[in-house]
Amino acid sequence: MPLRFQSPERPSNRRPTWVRQTSPSPSIDIADSAVQYNFHKALVGYEPTALLSLDALAAELGLDGIYIKDESSRFGLPSFKASGASWGCFRALISHLSLDLESASLRQVASVAKDRGCRLLAATDGNHGRAIAWMARSLGIESSIYVPHDLHPNFLRLIAAEGAEVIVVQGDYDLAVFSAASAAAASKNNILVQDTAFEGYEDIPTWIIDGYATIFAEMEEQLQELNVRPTTIITPVGVGSLAQAVITYAKGHRNFMTVAVEPDTAACLHASLVAGEATSIITSNTINAGCNCGTLSSISWPYLRDYVDLSTTVSDFETHVAVQDMHRHHVNAGPCGASGLAALKRLVAEGHIAQGSSVILINTEAQRPYDIPLDVSNEDVVVLTQQLVQIDSSSPSLDMTDSAPGEAKIAEFITQWLHHRGIETHVVESVPGRPSVVGVVRGSDPNAKTFMLNGHVDTVSLSTYGVDPLSGSLVDGKIYGRGVLDMKAGVAAAMTTLLHFSTHGSKGDVIFTAVADEEDKSMGTAAILAAGWKADAALIPEPTSLQPHHAHKGFVWIEVTILGVAAHGSDAQTGVDAIMSTADFLKAVEMYAETLPNDDVLGQATMHCGTIRGGEENSSYAGSCTLTLEFRTVNDDSASQSSTAILKDITNILDRLAATDKKFKFELPKVLFEREKEVRPTAAKFWTDAALLSEAGIPSLVFGPAGEGLHGKDEWVDAESIRAVEQVMREVIETFQQS
Secondary structure (H helix, E strand, C coil), X not given: CCCCCCCCCCXXXXXXXXXXXXXXXXXXXCCCCHHXXXXXXXXXXCCCCCEEECXXXXXXXXXXXXXXXXXXXXXXXXXXHHHHHHHHHHHHHHHHHCCCCCCCCHHHHHHHXXXXXXXXXXXXXCHHHHHHHHHHHHHCCEEEEEECCCCCHHHHHHHHHCCCEEEECCCCHHHHHHHHHHHHHXXXXXEECCXXXXXXXXXXXXXXXXXXXXXXXXXXXXHHHHCCCCCEEEEECCCCHHHHHHHHHHCCCCCCXXXXXXXXXXXXXXXXXXXXXXXXXXXXXXXXXXXXXXXCCCCCHXXXXXXXXXXXXXXXXXXXXXHHHHHHCCCCCCHHHHHHHHHHXXXXXXCCCCCCCEEXXXXXXXXXXXXXXXXXXXXXXXXXXXXXXCCCCECCCCCCCCCCCCCHHHHHHHHHHHHHCCCEEEEECCCCCCCEEEEEECCCCCCCCCEEEEXXXXXXXXXXXXXXXXXXXXXXXXEECCCHHHHHHHHHHHHHHHHHHHHHCCCCCEEEXXXXXXXXXXXXXXXXXXXXXXXXXXXECCCCCCCCECCCCEEEEEEEEEECECEECCCXXXXXXXXXXXXXXXXXXXXXXXXXXXXXXXXXXEEEEEEEEECCCCCEECCEEEEEEEEEECXXXXXXXCHHHHHHHHHHHHHHHHHHCCCCEECCCEEEEEEXXXXXXXXXXXXXXXXXXXXXXXXXXXXXXXEECCCCCCCEEEHHHHHHHHHHHHHHHHHHHHC
8 A cells, every 4th residue: 555645746835844055064973872771771671672674665665775763662661761761860860869870779779769758850741751750650759740731631641640740831841841940949859850951951961862872772783683774864853852862873873864853833943953043932732742842952952953964844644644654564653753754755755865765763652642633735725715614613602502612723723734834823812722823924125014814713603504514515616614704715815825925925024813703702803913913904805705895884792681580380470471571672672773874885784683592491481581682883973873872772672661561671781792993984794803903003905705604504605716815815915015
């Protein structure tokens, strides 16, 4: 069975592979690793891990050989980390306890450490923390492991199973490292055993890297037994500790071309090599948890800077496919372990690794659970629209079933799509679980005008749709699904437009904002404005049937509660049915809606009942009934469309009903939410975030695709109209920035 991988039919717009342009650095002196090797051999459960030869996989890729150092089981743990963690803990305790390295035994170290009340601390994005916890348990001492907030729950369970205290920090891996280091400094009995170095903390990370030398001592013996001469070695990179150990071996014992691979969303080495200096980045979620690091180890960076020959990145989907391919060839690999194969396939397709080469991969971890990622390689605006529709991003604040997921998954997809192409990406999350994404292409002229493309990624509830709201199916030139028209087609066009300027250049900055919560309170656009993202003009690709709009109605939500008297259904003398009383109110408010003002541009203001909730059971009189009225407002010189005026009118209606019926009772109505300020003078009958942008001083145009079914049972968009929007976006931005 061939690999499920095809070379791109057109030049790729993805982040390019970094290729060393300078002369190779001098070879590294061979370090003696006998002490570590003998230490590991003496540990209970030691066995050398296998070096697998995958001839069939090599043939599929046109290579002479592929060899995999399989670290899926090391001392019973499912990763390579135990080699470094065990030696690092041993050396750290000897230093902390002032014991003699030459004479101290592991048993002696364990005994003294237990008597002194030593505790091992570490931060982790997965396997390192578990290895430290395992070593602490083996020594009979306690451990505390600090983890980032988004670490997969399976890791939390496995680390805790080793007896560790697991502490979740509300931040990323870098914050976990900081928290662990701070806790270690707070007690003389706490020892930080971390595989990333920083100023003033270099010895223990160096010892951990020294511990990895056992892996390569075994590898050298195995290569000699096989009598093969590989040309290339590929290593995954997190903080760079393993990569440093790989370089020490590859450029010392051998003269391998050394390749580094990182996730698209956590490529701090790639960024550092491009910048020519160590560069910290903000990472995003990735299935390659062990590589989700935004800062390189300070002791590893010089090695990587001077000796890495190629630095490439891979998407989570490419890694997922590589995991499946590894399993097909009977290799027990997890995402980090398969990332080398994902990189190899990319580099062979790009010609960076020649046909006939012989390559070593390192399977750094065993199979583990992870969320299956989506393919981010597509750049066709129609197919991209289909992908966005297939991601449920229905608004939790509008859903009555408490099952709407919000924008997290679609924001993650958009973030990965942008990172895959090397586009500057930021996430703004003012409310947990409701993220917005900002993508930026920097212009060539710092004085040129900045243009923003703003689109929302939340949708209304799926429950009001017909069959299969997440299909994204393309039938007779129409794409179907909830949110396809409002407004995932427009978001897709904005994404590909941003990519166009990333590829071809732009005079001024182009900003793309994929925002949350437009269907409710517009928290997303408010958050990105508060975060400082501004522009000289904006386009919002809401559906306008390819007609430009730069005005739209505001809206006001009024909540009304009609009161009854709760009673058993048989007790008609006591019970007053609030639902029946509500019917009288609805008739009156319907007549009121006919009197709402008309605007020459926007048309007549409108009102409808959005939700109604009443009654507790079939056999009882309803004690209350609550409904929400939505008013779509227009500008009116008499101010009759202000929320204050509308609230007064509704209260007057309720008072009149109460005056004619003594049983009619109500709570004072209240304004739930309002957006009243208008952008003039041409018309759209729906609310968009253009009003918020206008309030922030950003002139905005609303222009989007054609279709039908906004918030309805069947929603569709005309596929060709998306391409038209894509083209108009490019022309508008170019014209605006040249003006």
